[in-house]
Amino acid sequence: MDEKGAFLAPIRKALGYPQEEVRTAGECRRLFDCGDEGDIVDRIKYRTHVEKQSLLKRMTENAAPLNLGVHPASSLAAAADLISDIVRAASPEFSDTRQIIQHDVDDIASLQLWKKFAGKAVTVHTTYQADMAVREKAIASYVGITAPRWAIADSATIVEITGAGRPRSTSLLPSVHIALLRIEHLLAELGEVYALLRRTPPQESFLFISGPSKTADIEAHMVHGAHGPREMHLVVIDERMTADTSYQGSGLFPAE
Amino acid sequence: MHTKVTLFVQCLVDSIYPRVGEAMVEVLRRLKVPLEYPADQTCCGQPAFNAGYTREARAAARRFVRIFESAEAIVCPSGSCVQMVRHHYPELFVDESIDYRMRVKAVGNRCYEFSEYLTEVLGVVNIGASFPAKVTYHDSCHLLRGLGIGEQPRKLLRHVEGLQLVEMDDSDVCCGFGGTFSVNYPEISTAMVDAKIDNIVATGADYVTGCDVSCLMNIEGRLSRRNLGVKVIHIAEILASRGGHEDE
Amino acid sequence: MKMSEAEKIAYRRDARRGIDDECLQGGLQRIQNHFGKGAMRYWGEMADDGLRDRVKHSRMETLENLDVVLAMLADNIEEAGGHVYYARTAEDATDYCRRVAKKNEVSSVIKGKSMISAEIGLDAALEAEGIAVTETDLGEFVIQLAEDKPSHIIAPCIHLDRQRIGRLFQEKLDIPYSDEPPVLTQAARRALRKIMLEADMGITGCNFAVAETGKISLVSNEGNIRMSTTMPRIHLALMGIERTAATMSDHQGMLQLLTRGATLQKLSTYVSFVGGPRRPGDPDGPEEFHLVMIDNGRSRILADQEFREVLACIRCGACLNICPVYGKIGGHAYNSPYPGPIGAVVSPLLFGINRYADLCKGESLCGACLDVCPVKIDLPRLLLALRRKLAYGDPAWQTRKHKRTEAMVFRLWRALIASGPLYRLALRCAGILQKPFISETGMIKKMAGPASAWTRDRDLPPLASEPFSGRWKKKYRQAAAKGPSEVDNG
Numbered sequence: 001m002d003e004k005g006a007f008l009a010p011i012r013k014a015l016g017y018p019q020e021e022v023r024t025a026g027e028c029r030r031l032f033d034c035g036d037e038g039d040i041v042d043r044i045k046y047r048t049h050v051e052k053q054s055l056l057k058r059m060t061e062n063a064a065p066l067n068l069g070v071h072p073a074s075s076l077a078a079a080a081d082l083i084s085d086i087v088r089a090a091s092p093e094f095s096d097t098r099q100i101i102q103h104d105v106d107d108i109a110s111l112q113l114w115k116k117f118a119g120k121a122v123t124v125h126t127t128y129q130a131d132m133a134v135r136e137k138a139i140a141s142y143v144g145i146t147a148p149r150w151a152i153a154d155s156a157t158i159v160e161i162t163g164a165g166r167p168r169s170t171s172l173l174p175s176v177h178i179a180l181l182r183i184e185h186l187l188a189e190l191g192e193v194y195a196l197l198r199r200t201p202p203q204e205s206f207l208f209i210s211g212p213s214k215t216a217d218i219e220a221h222m223v224h225g226a227h228g229p230r231e232m233h234l235v236v237i238d239e240r241m242t243a244d245t246s247y248q249g250s251g252l253f254p255a256e
Numbered sequence: 257m258h259t260k261v262t263l264f265v266q267c268l269v270d271s272i273y274p275r276v277g278e279a280m281v282e283v284l285r286r287l288k289v290p291l292e293y294p295a296d297q298t299c300c301g302q303p304a305f306n307a308g309y310t311r312e313a314r315a316a317a318r319r320f321v322r323i324f325e326s327a328e329a330i331v332c333p334s335g336s337c338v339q340m341v342r343h344h345y346p347e348l349f350v351d352e353s354i355d356y357r358m359r360v361k362a363v364g365n366r367c368y369e370f371s372e373y374l375t376e377v378l379g380v381v382n383i384g385a386s387f388p389a390k391v392t393y394h395d396s397c398h399l400l401r402g403l404g405i406g407e408q409p410r411k412l413l414r415h416v417e418g419l420q421l422v423e424m425d426d427s428d429v430c431c432g433f434g435g436t437f438s439v440n441y442p443e444i445s446t447a448m449v450d451a452k453i454d455n456i457v458a459t460g461a462d463y464v465t466g467c468d469v470s471c472l473m474n475i476e477g478r479l480s481r482r483n484l485g486v487k488v489i490h491i492a493e494i495l496a497s498r499g500g501h502e503d504e
Numbered sequence: 505m506k507m508s509e510a511e512k513i514a515y516r517r518d519a520r521r522g523i524d525d526e527c528l529q530g531g532l533q534r535i536q537n538h539f540g541k542g543a544m545r546y547w548g549e550m551a552d553d554g555l556r557d558r559v560k561h562s563r564m565e566t567l568e569n570l571d572v573v574l575a576m577l578a579d580n581i582e583e584a585g586g587h588v589y590y591a592r593t594a595e596d597a598t599d600y601c602r603r604v605a606k607k608n609e610v611s612s613v614i615k616g617k618s619m620i621s622a623e624i625g626l627d628a629a630l631e632a633e634g635i636a637v638t639e640t641d642l643g644e645f646v647i648q649l650a651e652d653k654p655s656h657i658i659a660p661c662i663h664l665d666r667q668r669i670g671r672l673f674q675e676k677l678d679i680p681y682s683d684e685p686p687v688l689t690q691a692a693r694r695a696l697r698k699i700m701l702e703a704d705m706g707i708t709g710c711n712f713a714v715a716e717t718g719k720i721s722l723v724s725n726e727g728n729i730r731m732s733t734t735m736p737r738i739h740l741a742l743m744g745i746e747r748t749a750a751t752m753s754d755h756q757g758m759l760q761l762l763t764r765g766a767t768l769q770k771l772s773t774y775v776s777f778v779g780g781p782r783r784p785g786d787p788d789g790p791e792e793f794h795l796v797m798i799d800n801g802r803s804r805i806l807a808d809q810e811f812r813e814v815l816a817c818i819r820c821g822a823c824l825n826i827c828p829v830y831g832k833i834g835g836h837a838y839n840s841p842y843p844g845p846i847g848a849v850v851s852p853l854l855f856g857i858n859r860y861a862d863l864c865k866g867e868s869l870c871g872a873c874l875d876v877c878p879v880k881i882d883l884p885r886l887l888l889a890l891r892r893k894l895a896y897g898d899p900a901w902q903t904r905k906h907k908r909t910e911a912m913v914f915r916l917w918r919a920l921i922a923s924g925p926l927y928r929l930a931l932r933c934a935g936i937l938q939k940p941f942i943s944e945t946g947m948i949k950k951m952a953g954p955a956s957a958w959t960r961d962r963d964l965p966p967l968a969s970e971p972f973s974g975r976w977k978k979k980y981r982q983a984a985a986k987g988p989s990e991v992d993n994g
Contacts, residue, residue, distance in 0.1 A: 004578060007590035007797065011745070012571045014807030025576055028569040032716060034753040066773075094697065127787055134787045139701060155770040164785035168734045168776075172727060190771070194756045201717050201752075203584070205789065207776040213727035214773060217643035217659060219666050220534050221685035226642060227693060227700070228727025228774070263976075267921075270972040271931050272965050277972035281980055293976045298921040304914050306869060308891025312918040319922060397870035430828045434868025439957040441516060441866050446961040447523045447832040448868070477962030480947050 040195040044187060053245055055153040055186050056236055060247065063156035066211030067224050069233040070156075072247040076110050079235045083145065083178055084116040086233055092142040093175040093230075100174070101125040101138050102145035104165035107180055107237075113145075129164045138167065144174035144229070148209075150196070151181050151234065154189040156210055158234060163204035171209060177229040179209075183238040258378070260290040262327035264341075264367065266334040266469065267299040273469045279496035280333045280370055283383055286496075287374075294323050302340040305348070306435045314348045321345070321363050329377065330367040333492050335399025335468050338369045343402060369399060370492055371409040371467055381415045386499030388418030391489075392461035394452070394475065395428040396468035409467055409491050416494060424455040424464075433474040449478045456486055463487045465494055515862035518837035522663075528655070528834045531662035540825030542768045543876050550764075559757040560879040563816035566750050567806060573715045573750050574797060580718020584780030586793040594624035597798050601626060601707065601740060602633055604794055608738055610635060610704040616722065616729035617641035618709030619657060619819070620742045620798060622841035623854070626707070638699050640728035642692050649676045655835030655843065658766050658821040663834055696728070706732030706790070710743035711819070712758050713795075716751045719779035720795065723762060723772045733778050739790040745802050746815040758818055761878035765820030801854045808900075810889050814849050816879050821846075823873035823883065829866065838863060845873035849886045857893050857903040864890035865906075928973065935967045942966050 009019040017023060025032055047055075060070040073079035087100055098120075102108045104127050114124045125137040138144065146166065148158035158179045162168045171177050187193060197206070213228030224230050238245070261284060265277045284291055301316025320341065324330050332338050342364040349360050374380050393410060400406045406428070413421050432438065432448025452475060456464045464486055466472050476488035522528055547556065566573055578588040591597035605613065613635055615621065627637050639648045643660035647653065649672055654660030661669070670683035679691050708729055713720040720741050722729045733739045749755040763769045782789035805811050824830050824844030835843035840851035840860070848867060852860035864887060873883045894906035895914075905911060920927050943949045947963035950956070958964055 003590050004575065004588070007592065007799065008571045008575060010799070010803045011574070011806065014803045015568060015571060017571070022575070023569075023572050025572055028572055031565055031569050031573070031750045034751050037753075062770075129785055129787065131787075138788075157771055162786075162789075163783070164787065167787035168730070169788050172730050172734060190756060190760065194752050198752050203783065204786075205719075205776065205778045207730070207774060208771060210769075210771045210773050212773070213725065215642045215689055215726045216767075217641070217646070217661060218669055218685040218688055219531070220538060220659070220662075221666075223686045223689040225693065226689060226726035226728070227640065227696060227731055265972050271967050274968045274970065274972035274975050278975060278979075281976075285980075285983075291980070293973075293981070295973055295977070296924040298924060298927045299917075301921075304917065306888070306891075307865075307910070307914065308888065308893075308895035309911070309914040310892050310895070312914045315918050316921055397868070397872075401871040401875055428872075430868045430870035430872070432828070432868060434870070437866070437868045439954065441519070441862075442957045442960045443516065443520050443523060444829055444832055444866065445868070448828050449962070451828075451832070473965060474962065477947070477958070477964055480945065480963040481949075481961060 037195040037198060040192055044192055049240055052183050052186050055188055056183060056247065059153040059156055066156050068156055068211040071233060071235045072241060073235055073237050074241040075239060076237060079180060079237050080111040080113060080116060082235050084113065086178060087143050090143060090176045095140050098122040099125060099141045100143040101127060101141040101170055103147055103170055104128050105147040108145055108147055127165055127167050127170060134167055138169040138173045141174045143176045143178060144170040145178045146171050148179050148181055150185045150187050150193055152187050152190055152193055157208045159193055159208055161202050161204050161206045172228050175229055176231045178233045178235060180235050183236050258289045259328045260292060261329050261331045262324060263291060263293045264330045264332035266332060266337045268469050269333055276333055276469055276490040276492050279492035282496040283492060287378060287380060297323055300337045300340050302337060303435050305340065305344055310348060317345050317348050321360055324363055327366060331370055331373045333370045333490060335369045335396050335403055335405060336470060338367050339398040339402035341367045369403060369405055369467060371412055372405050375408040375411055381411050383495045385495045385497055386417035387494045387497045388499055389462045390420045390422055391463045391465055392422050392424045392456055392459045393427060394431060394464055394466040394471060396466055396471045397430050399467050400428055412495060418499060422459045422461050424459045426455055431471045431474050433471050438474060449474055453478055457484060461486060463489050465489050465491050467491050512859055513839040513862060515837055515866055519833035522834035522837050523832055527665045528663040530665060532831050532834055535659060535662055536825050536831045539768060543765055543822045543825060546764055546768055555757055556878055556880055559761055560816060562754045563879055566748060567812060567815050570745060573748050574745060576715040577713050577718060577748055581779055581795050584718055586780040586795060589794060589796045591796050591798045594800050597624045597796050598626055598629040600796055602629055604740060605630060605635055605705060612636045612703045613705045613707055614638050614640050614700050614703040614732050616708035616732045617644050618742055619841045620709055620744050640696055640700060640732060642689060642726060645692055653836060656821065656824055657819060700731040701735055703736045705738040706736040707740050708732050710741045710747055712755055713743060713748045714752055714755050715748055719777040721775055721777050723775050725773040727774060730774055730776055733776060734788055737790060738792045740794040742796050742798060744798055762818045762820050765822040765878040805853050811853060811886060813881055814886055816881055817846055818879060820878060822876045822878060826872045826876040828870060829868060845883045849883055852890055857890060857901055861894055861906050864894060931967060931971060938966050
């Protein structure tokens with residue numbers, strides 16, 4: 001018997017099965033049967049834009065207690081303005097230079113942030129797959145910009161699927177994390193993300209982030225900025241945003 | 257005519273607090289409930305059960321079932337004993353015949369805690385009692401969490417003339433009695449009952465009441481040692497009371 | 505903290521220390537008032553009130569098929585290029601960790617909070633190889649600097665107040681004294697960042713693995729666990745075999761109950777799913793990934809139907825936040841990586857029922873832990889089952905009778921209560937014997953023998969001169985049977 005077999009034998013015995021007989025998933029199919037979750041997927045698919053706009057309002061409300069700023073933007077250009085404001089207001093924590101790092105994805109590239117900072121001594125790095133120095137650049141950067149796959153209004157969570165061009169460290173090492181999302185990818189609650197993840201199980205790592213890092217280990221006193229970012233913003237592009245939409249976005253710089 | 261009630265008088269009530277048993281009798285008689293008291297009863301077995309001595313507890317349970325099996329309704333002034341009979345007896349006899357298990361279960365189903373019997377079976381909330389004092393109520397663990405009885409005694413207390421019910425903080429937190437726990441781990445038990453007493457004292461109540469004399473004995477014992485003036489009284493005694501002019 | 509030596513733990517002594525520690529008492533009150541009561545409120549108000557039962561059901565079903573679930577998890581991890589090691593015992597697990605570290609010339613390890621690493625005694629094993637081990641969870645970091653032990657599974661340093669932590673940081677991190685949590689947190693953030701970026705190996709636990717996707721998930725608020733799984737060359741995760749979900753949909757429920765039960769959060773700040781080394785093209789993540797599946801006594805618990813339920817635990821710590829005993833004595837008295845009510849059941853089962861007898865017996869069975877448990881584990885029932893082992897001994901659990909005198913007392917008790925007349929005679933004798941002990945207040949202030957434990961801090965009301973049975977005979981028997989009494993005319 002191999003190591004695995006030797007390890008599982010006593011477990012089989014504990015469960016009342018013959019030690020030597022390997023059981024397969026087919027023998028406990030019910031355990032792996034989760035229904036087809038088709039109704040959840042349909043609900044996501046047929047959600048109207050107006051419904052998504054109301055999800056964004058919910059997201060904003062739920063984000064506030066987590067110190068996560070949510071900022072609606074009517075276009076990529078408006079998003080670029082917002083992001084550059086956030087970058088300008090922040091100051092480097094672990095280095096003397098102003099460097100920022102962004103995921104290698106189309107929407108972020110379209111922001112053309114480097115133009116915003118031309119001549120302002122802010123270096124913009126992009127996490128190109130071929131770049132062997134991504135780690136060092138992430139360590140040196142004080143702002144990290146990512147494009148999450150989805151966000152969840154109910155828990156004010158973004159969902160990042162990391163991989164080539166989308167390193168994990170971009171949302172971890174910099175002091176400020178900015179996530180850029182299109183309103184089309186906003187979901188209502190956690191169950192919707194799980195349904196989508198089951199449909200297309202990613203080979204990559206993925207993660208849920210709900211606000212800046214925090215700790216309450218000292219006398220249950222909440223402090224933002226434990227080992228990850230101490231500040232986090234979500235910029236949501238809604239190209240059909242009108243004056244009537246009247247989002248109450250977070251103030252740009254939520255109180256600590 | 258009411259169903260006849262068979263009194264199940266917890267051993268601590270029998271030996272230390274007979275006045276609680278008498279108060280229960282007074283209240284039930286006032287409600288014109290016919291009563292009987294099987295004189296052969298001793299203990300339901302809970303102390304042994306909680307200490308892990310299942311065999312000894314089973315012997316007590318078997319005896320209890322024999323004595324109380326013919327009763328139509330069994331009423332006890334102690335939540336934890338009812339919890340024992342209703343919920344733990346069936347666990348003690350899982351290896352017995354189905355027939356015996358059904359009998360045990362049936363006895364459990366006919367066994368009621370005193371305040372529960374008044375409010376839910378007899379449908380009475382006002383006994384005509386009068387007790388002009390400030391009273392706070394302690395939720396005993398097995399009564400509240402085991403039997404789900406918390407609102408019933410409060411309802412009864414709210415209908416007592418002159419009684420002002422004041423809630424303490426953490427009324428549902430254990431008083432630290434726990435049977436042999438209190439003797440085996442006295443320092444922990446004392447820390448717990450002290451927290452309970454601090455909450456009682458903070459209400460400014462004259463009396464602390466409850467439906468379980470075991471908890472009340474623990475609280476009383478510590479109050480007495482700390483020379484605190486709050487008095488301890490079982491709910492049956494309040495319900496039997498007619499304010500300065502009692503029946504005897 | 506390795507648990508093989510058969511020395512009995514000093515529960516009472518350490519409980520007393522806890523009760524006398526004002527700093528600890530403050531921390532316990534804070535955490536119980538906020539999180540314990542908060543969790544009870546949360547369950548009361550939760551819209552989906554079937555969630556807890558559904559998750560419990562799926563936990564039990566997963567345990568009943570654990571062989572299949574673990575095999576699938578292992579296959580999926582290996583397919584993604586990860587290594588799976590099967591550790592029967594604590595020694596197996598620590599040996600493997602040591603081997604991985606040595607093979608890769610690891611000199612510095614960073615750790616995410618993991619109770620199972622304490623269970624297997626990992627830190628000592630690595631340090632013996634000259635490897636620097638750093639805890640990265642803020643609470644655990646404080647504990648490590650203080651050369652102390654955690655006292656809560658979610659909030660390890662609740663027994664230390666800000667002043668003590670301030671002085672500790674002043675001394676060990678060489679910073680000016682401050683007792684402001686933001687300043688102290690910032691100091692730890694700076695001190696640990698360098699260590700985390702330079703470490704060779706990250707070691708974490710595993711909140712829940714998911715068999716069907718071959719991922720382990722890790723939950724944290726601080727981001728330290730993400731650091732440990734992302735920055736070092738090697739990531740090694742330790743997992744008790746019971747910490748598995750079959751499917752993502754099982755995982756969802758477990759996660760929701762974990763974060764709510766532990767900290768009243770809909771979700772923790774970070775939930776990361778990892779399950780292999782970095783893939784071609786991946787910009788970061790570890791070059792090697794190891795999952796160590798640890799049995800160390802769990803299959804024995806699994807085999808016992810009476811105790812299997814305890815393996816459904818999702819380790820949220822809610823039972824610590826509500827337990828009135830834990831709330832007085834704190835975590836150290838349990839002398840185990842698993843304190844509180846869950847620890848009182850798990851520690852004896854994992855490390856010896858006789859050795860941990862005081863944990864089996866040192867609770868009041870109030871039942872609050874059952875009410876607050878997100879998956880409704882019947883801890884009082886399990887404690888009773890453990891007490892039964894101690895009462896009679898059980899070779900299947902290598903358990904000896906705990907106390908012969910206690911067993912004798914209950915045998916005597918059994919004989920007494922078996923006969924009404926004998927019982928009443930005993931009461932009468934006790935009534936006479938107690939007389940010299942009754943004080944002028946009418947209470948007994950001091951008793952002899954084992955009962956003296958009662959009168960250590962409490963008075964005892966004496967036995968009544970006439971018990972209820974006698975009074976019934978005299979006063980009520982005649983009238984009562986007839987029913988309506990003459991008394992009731994207002």
